[in-house]
Amino acid sequence: MFQFGKTVICSQDYPGFIVNRILMPMINEAFYTLYTGVATKEDIDCGMKLGTSHPMGPLELADFIGLDVCLSIMKILHHGLGESKYSPCPLLVQYVDAGYLGRKSGKGVYSYRASPSNGNPRSRI
Numbered sequence: 001m002f003q004f005g006k007t008v009i010c011s012q013d014y015p016g017f018i019v020n021r022i023l024m025p026m027i028n029e030a031f032y033t034l035y036t037g038v039a040t041k042e043d044i045d046c047g048m049k050l051g052t053s054h055p056m057g058p059l060e061l062a063d064f065i066g067l068d069v070c071l072s073i074m075k076i077l078h079h080g081l082g083e084s085k086y087s088p089c090p091l092l093v094q095y096v097d098a099g100y101l102g103r104k105s106g107k108g109v110y111s112y113r114a115s116p117s118n119g120n121p122r123s124r125i
Contacts, residue, residue, distance in 0.1 A: 015077050015079075021077065024070060024073045024086075025077070027061065028086075028088060030044050030045075030059050031062070034059065034109075035089055035091035041059050041109050041110070059109040060110065063108035063112070066104055067092060067096050067101050074087075095108065
């Protein structure tokens with residue numbers, strides 16, 4: 001695999017394997033943090049970018065991945081592992097049910113439609 005510029009990692013055959021099993025609960029917890037009013041979406045993302053040196057916050061990343069994809073993965077983790085900590089946040093479910101799928105639909109946690117007033121494609125809801 002090194003000839004393709006890729007690094008191989010190994011995992012046992014479990015739902016979510018490695019990356020999704022760690023990443024998706026973090027994204028889900030960011031939704032719970034927003035849902036319960038602990039902080040604004042901007043502060044959640046800013047805090048995680050500053051505190052973890054990630055290039056984007058978890059809510060922005062969820063929009064990039066697709067909220068429907070995030071929800072599907074959380075359902076698979078919840079069903080496959082049977083632990084309540086993998087239960088999808090009701091806010092994530094509400095967004096997907098409303099058609100807010102993230103960047104691909106133009107609206108998710110953030111709005112990605114160009115605003116006539118400022119032309120910024122990352123205008124906030």
